Amino acid sequence: xxxxxxxxxDAPGPKATIRNRIIAGVFTVAIVALIAWIVTILARNGxxxxxxxxxxxxxxxxxxxxxxxxxxxxxxxxxxxxxxxxLGTVLGIGRLSDHRWVRTISGLLVEVFRSIPVLVLMFFAxxxxxxxxxxxxxxxxxxxxxxxxxxxxxxxxxxxxxxxxKSLPKGQTEAAQSIGLRKTQTMMLVLLxxxxxxxxxALIAQMVIALKDSALGYAFGYVEVVRSGLKSASFYGNYxxxxxxxxxxxxxxxxxxxxxxxxxxKRLREGRRKTEAxxxxxxxxxxxxxxxxxxxxxxxxxxxNL
Numbered sequence: 001x002x003x004x005x006x007x008x009x010d011a012p013g014p015k016a017t018i019r020n021r022i023i024a025g026v027f028t029v030a031i032v033a034l035i036a037w038i039v040t041i042l043a044r045n046g047x048x049x050x051x052x053x054x055x056x057x058x059x060x061x062x063x064x065x066x067x068x069x070x071x072x073x074x075x076x077x078x079x080x081x082x083x084x085x086x087l088g089t090v091l092g093i094g095r096l097s098d099h100r101w102v103r104t105i106s107g108l109l110v111e112v113f114r115s116i117p118v119l120v121l122m123f124f125a126x127x128x129x130x131x132x133x134x135x136x137x138x139x140x141x142x143x144x145x146x147x148x149x150x151x152x153x154x155x156x157x158x159x160x161x162x163x164x165x166k167s168l169p170k171g172q173t174e175a176a177q178s179i180g181l182r183k184t185q186t187m188m189l190v191l192l193x194x195x196x197x198x199x200x201x202a203l204i205a206q207m208v209i210a211l212k213d214s215a216l217g218y219a220f221g222y223v224e225v226v227r228s229g230l231k232s233a234s235f236y237g238n239y240x241x242x243x244x245x246x247x248x249x250x251x252x253x254x255x256x257x258x259x260x261x262x263x264x265x266k267r268l269r270e271g272r273r274k275t276e277a278x279x280x281x282x283x284x285x286x287x288x289x290x291x292x293x294x295x296x297x298x299x300x301x302x303x304x305n306l
Contacts, residue, residue, distance in 0.1 A: 051238075056245055064232070066232065066246075069223055069224050069226070069227060070225045070249060072142070072223045073211065073225045075142070076142060080146045080153065080214075083150040083154070087150060088157025089192075091158035092160075092162045093192075095107055098183070113152060114156060116152070118213050121147065123219070125147035125148055126141065141223075142217075148216070149210050153207075153210045160199050161196070163199070165195040167195075168194055172190055172191060197265070201265065204257055212254075230243075
């Protein structure tokens, strides 16, 4: 039987390999040169002096500004991500409902919430909660940030889950129905776990977006890491180093989320592979059945054990 290629491109030959290495080397040299040029310009303008960076080795800089701001960013992002997953699951399943009115309402909410900028949602929630005194004043900015992130990211997650469920083979649904599972059971036990596994990278990417969008709370006074970094910069007069440190903090968090996504995806796929592995006893019986002269098990149903 002929073997078909499973890749979408041909493997590069010797000339193409050399050409690709040359292009990669030139690109690397260009990036290094650009970074060196930027560092040189910053050094000429006094941005690389020890006085600009020394505040970040003081514990007071972190305990007074950066760590409280980082805690605010992580708290708003974590709570909004959990609520967005719940909201997105409800709306995503609602868009696949057999009832037309459920599909219509879910689709309308998703399309409206996805169309409104996150900052507008935050401002709307902020003034709404303040006007009706829904939350105490010290929690007002936090509630507005969480509301805006939850509504927007929940609608996006709903579309991600809907696309993931629709991409599954129809045989999954038919197999579940053939063993007597109801639609709700099929969705919760068969389709939804597979969709989450398939769309896990997209879900983690949306979580990263929620983490970064929490900085929009700066517009109405929410204490997060960007606002805290700028406060420390105004105190020490080192705006560029402060922004670089804040950017490094966000990069580390995003890399950690990406690593967590890769780990979870690997574990889920390994678990599914183990679940789908054939029973060794059954495999041995099938192999023995193909041996010439073997007539089956001595205790096979319908055959006397002589």
